[in-house]
Amino acid sequence: MIKRTILPLLLIIVFHHGLFSQESNSSVLDSIENNELLFLQMPPLEKLFEGARKSSMVEFFGHRMEGQELALKTERRRWLSYFSVYGSYQYGVMGINSYSNIGADMPIIYEYSAGSQLWYNVGASVRIPLDQLFDRRNKIRTQQLKIAETVKEQEMWYDEQKTEIIKLYYEAQKMLNTLKFLVENYQHAATQYDIMQQEYLIGNINMQGLATSKSMHVQAFIQLEEAKSLLKIVISQLEILSNTKILKG
Numbered sequence: 001m002i003k004r005t006i007l008p009l010l011l012i013i014v015f016h017h018g019l020f021s022q023e024s025n026s027s028v029l030d031s032i033e034n035n036e037l038l039f040l041q042m043p044p045l046e047k048l049f050e051g052a053r054k055s056s057m058v059e060f061f062g063h064r065m066e067g068q069e070l071a072l073k074t075e076r077r078r079w080l081s082y083f084s085v086y087g088s089y090q091y092g093v094m095g096i097n098s099y100s101n102i103g104a105d106m107p108i109i110y111e112y113s114a115g116s117q118l119w120y121n122v123g124a125s126v127r128i129p130l131d132q133l134f135d136r137r138n139k140i141r142t143q144q145l146k147i148a149e150t151v152k153e154q155e156m157w158y159d160e161q162k163t164e165i166i167k168l169y170y171e172a173q174k175m176l177n178t179l180k181f182l183v184e185n186y187q188h189a190a191t192q193y194d195i196m197q198q199e200y201l202i203g204n205i206n207m208q209g210l211a212t213s214k215s216m217h218v219q220a221f222i223q224l225e226e227a228k229s230l231l232k233i234v235i236s237q238l239e240i241l242s243n244t245k246i247l248k249g
Contacts, residue, residue, distance in 0.1 A: 035228070036247060036248060037176070037179060037228055037231060037232070038179065038180065038183065040176060040235075040246070040247070042169065042172060042173060042176070042246070043244065043246065045165070045166065045169060047242075047244060048165050048169065048238070048241075048242035048244055049162055049165065049242070051242040051243040051244035052158065052161045052162070052165065052241060052242050052243060053158070054243050055161075055241075055243045057157060058154070058158075061150060061153070061154040061157075064150050065147065065150050065151070068143065068146050068147045068150060069147060071143055071146075072140065072143040072144065072147065075136075075139050075140050075143050076140060078132070078136065078139075079136065082126060082127060082128045082129075082133075083124065083125075083126055084124065084125050084126075084127070085123070085124045085125075087121060087122040087123070088121040161241055164241055165238065165241050165242055168234055168237055168238040168241065169238060171234050172231065172234045172235055172238060175227060175230060175231040175234060176231065178227055179224075179227050179228065179231060182220070182223055182224045182227050183224060185220050185223070185224075186217075186220040186221055186223075186224045188220075189213075189216050189217045189219075189220035189221075190217055190220075192213055192216070192217070193213045193214055193216075193217040196209065196210050196213035196214075197210065232247070235247055
């Protein structure tokens with residue numbers, strides 16, 4: 001009597017477990033099918049290259065170039081320091097006090113006279129340091145070379161960016177193709193597990209066979225999630241290098 005009661009209970013538990021697993025598999029499959037990564041279309045490489053030109057490093061090189069061009073203009077105008085112009089201007093009233101003695105028996109006569117006067121002075125001077133004069137061309141050339149060096153450094157940086165973008169781009173393409181295969185593999189494993197559950201319920205397989213199917217199902221899910229995570233990392237790095245948004249999220 002006890003055995004007859006336990007057997008239906010076990011069948012009910014297994015049956016409910018099977019329904020729960022099927023609902024869980026269905027939910028996971030819906031999430032996978034609606035995943036943005038499966039329908040992702042990678043932008044053209046040229047668009048990513050163009051986006052890299054708008055990064056903060058390009059702005060940095062632009063600021064450096066602007067500063068060096070201003071320094072070059074200053075160097076070319078340095079000859080003006082050889083000349084100097086000076087001037088002074090003064091206006092005021094000058095007063096003169098004087099005393100006159102016209103005789104021993106006469107009082108001293110005090111006299112005061114005043115008049116406005118204007119003073120000004122204008123001039124120029126030339127002072128040419130010979131060491132600066134003969135070294136002027138070298139200093140200008142040195143500044144020109146700094147500008148050319150910055151231009152070349154920016155070109156080298158851009159080439160490195162393009163190389164890295166190309167690597168990540170084709171890595172992402174390969175991972176997208178692998179992801180589609182892993183999705184199909186997971187869907188197949190989920191379907192097989194659902195079938196094995198039904199087979200277990202009717203007694204065609206034992207618990208070991210069901211456990212093996214479940215293990216394959218779990219392994220397929222883990223591989224799929226790892227591939228999605230790695231793909232997101234690669235695409236995020238590509239977005240930073242190219243200064244271009246690829247994923248919506």
